[in-house]
Amino acid sequence: xxxxxxxxxxxKKYLPxxxxxxxxxxxxxxLESQLEEKEADxxxxxxxxxxxxxxxxxxxxxxxxxxxxPQQYLIGPTIFPMYWWVMxxxxxxxxxxxxxxxxxxxxxxxxxxxxxxxxxxxxxxxLLITAAWVTxxxxxxxxxxxxxxxxxxxDIVGHVDWSPGSLPTAEEAGSGGKRPRSFAxxxxxxxxxxxxxxxLLLIPxxxxxxxxPGAAYLRMSPYQLATVWVPFFWCIVALNxxxxxxxxxxxxxxxxxxxxxxxxxTVKTIGLAATLILFTAPHREWVxxxxxxxxxxxxxxxxxxxxxxxxxxxxxxxxISVMVWLWQIxxxxxxxxxxxxxxxx
Amino acid sequence: xxxxxxxxxxxxxELRRGCLTLAVLAQLRRxxxxxxxxxxxxxxxxxxxxxxxxxxxxxLETQGLLVSEWREEDKRNKRFYRLSNDGEMMFVELLHExxxxxxxxxxxx
Numbered sequence: 399x400x401x402x403x404x405x406x407x408x409x410k411k412y413l414p415x416x417x418x419x420x421x422x423x424x425x426x427x428x429l430e431s432q433l434e435e436k437e438a439d440x441x442x443x444x445x446x447x448x449x450x451x452x453x454x455x456x457x458x459x460x461x462x463x464x465x466x467x468p469q470q471y472l473i474g475p476t477i478f479p480m481y482w483w484v485m486x487x488x489x490x491x492x493x494x495x496x497x498x499x500x501x502x503x504x505x506x507x508x509x510x511x512x513x514x515x516x517x518x519x520x521x522x523x524x525l526l527i528t529a530a531w532v533t534x535x536x537x538x539x540x541x542x543x544x545x546x547x548x549x550x551x552x553d554i555v556g557h558v559d560w561s562p563g564s565l566p567t568a569e570e571a572g573s574g575g576k577r578p579r580s581f582a583x584x585x586x587x588x589x590x591x592x593x594x595x596x597x598l599l600l601i602p603x604x605x606x607x608x609x610x611p612g613a614a615y616l617r618m619s620p621y622q623l624a625t626v627w628v629p630f631f632w633c634i635v636a637l638n639x640x641x642x643x644x645x646x647x648x649x650x651x652x653x654x655x656x657x658x659x660x661x662x663x664t665v666k667t668i669g670l671a672a673t674l675i676l677f678t679a680p681h682r683e684w685v686x687x688x689x690x691x692x693x694x695x696x697x698x699x700x701x702x703x704x705x706x707x708x709x710x711x712x713x714x715x716x717x718i719s720v721m722v723w724l725w726q727i728x729x730x731x732x733x734x735x736x737x738x739x740x741x742x743x
Numbered sequence: 744x745x746x747x748x749x750x751x752x753x754x755x756x757e758l759r760r761g762c763l764t765l766a767v768l769a770q771l772r773r774x775x776x777x778x779x780x781x782x783x784x785x786x787x788x789x790x791x792x793x794x795x796x797x798x799x800x801x802x803l804e805t806q807g808l809l810v811s812e813w814r815e816e817d818k819r820n821k822r823f824y825r826l827s828n829d830g831e832m833m834f835v836e837l838l839h840e841x842x843x844x845x846x847x848x849x850x851x852x
Contacts, residue, residue: 424822425797428777431819432793435778457794465798468805 402429405453412463421466429456472537474544481536485529492528494724496521498717506713584649591642598635620693621701624686626679633672641665659730666726670719676712684708763791765841767799768826768834771809776821800824808833 406429410422436452437443444452456462473481500517507513597607605613616622644661676684685704687693766789770780777797784791803809808830811822826834 421801423820424777427819427821428781428793428797431776431778431817431821432781457792462794465794466801468802 401449401453402426402433405456405459408459409463412460413466414468417466425462471540472533473540477536477540477543481532484536485532488528488532489525490728492525493521494721496524498720498724501720502713502717584645588642588645588649591638591645595635595638595642598638602631620688620697621685621704622688624679624684626676626684630672630675633668633675637665637668637672640668659726659733663723663726663730666719666723670716670723673712673716673719677716682709762841763789763795763799764803765834765837767796767803768808768830768837771824771826771830772834774823774825776816776823780824803830 406422406426409425410418413421433444433452500520504513504517601608605616609616683701683705685701685708687697687701766784766787767780770783770787775783777793777800780800781791781793781796784796800809800811804811804824808827809824810827810830811824813820813822815821
């Protein structure tokens, strides 16, 4: 078996199996003709070294065979921009969600060094699995679009039917896609913000404003709220005051159209702080028995179950709030970086 | 190879890719098998690697632009290619496109 035959045999291994023999027969015919002519020009057969050089110039067998494959790529240029966009978004969110869940899990259980280390070491695997899934989904889309373009939704293939009319205006783009607020909108917000604050301040004296008939039930029931709800309540009041104050300032200064990212962040930070205050409840008890000595036997299990439910709900609220908070900080960071880069240019 | 060389090589390949298809279609107005096609193109100054040309022929045939048949020549079985009817129409359109593009580039230069 000469070197050319060995080369062809190596190429065969990587060829699509259905057309293997046909492609190989053609390639063999072409290369043999070429070799024959080369030798005829020289008037002799090629030496071993010359043969080596000639076969080498044909390129590695895998490359030669690879070009006969019907599809040269996993994800083609048409859907690649969308793939890349989704991949970045998926990885970012995956990291944020994973971090928050792990943090909450570690805090809720026992915050040891090894638990933190395990959490950190687990992150690359989670990201890898996410990336693999995103790639697999887009590879499947690519396969489907290449094999049956007509059957596939045009907007996935490449936003063929997008409408220029749906593009955001400069103001909308500057405010994260939101329409600027009108004067009437801004005034309504201030008025209703003020009314909401009054309503909030009246709740301690008139609990039915919040709980309706439930207030009467709570008064007659063996349960009462723990004192940790008091600072929580005042934190919510502070949040409303800050929001209302900011809206008033914006209205007076004429900057009402778009609320600033810093305002959103401040409001969310106070909201998060308020939720975190609830975690300071001693023994994770948010609802207590009015007369534990008398009612513990009858209502003890129920109150434990209520407190456990509140605890689980709070964990979720904190997890989601932290994610939103981190997302907003990230957005502010990216905006700041872009502005800085633009200023440097 | 420096970064600039690498970039040039990529851009050169990109530039050549479309032209190669046009050249192959043009040359296959007359029947050829792989090796004689390669030689004919080289004689006109267009050198193409075997690993680029032969798979390209297959791809153009799959796309319906070429037709082929196995025939014996010089005691060897060879696959001969020529333009199909669709290929001829496509060639005319692509040639028109290429001439327009060439004219524009000339005007710009």
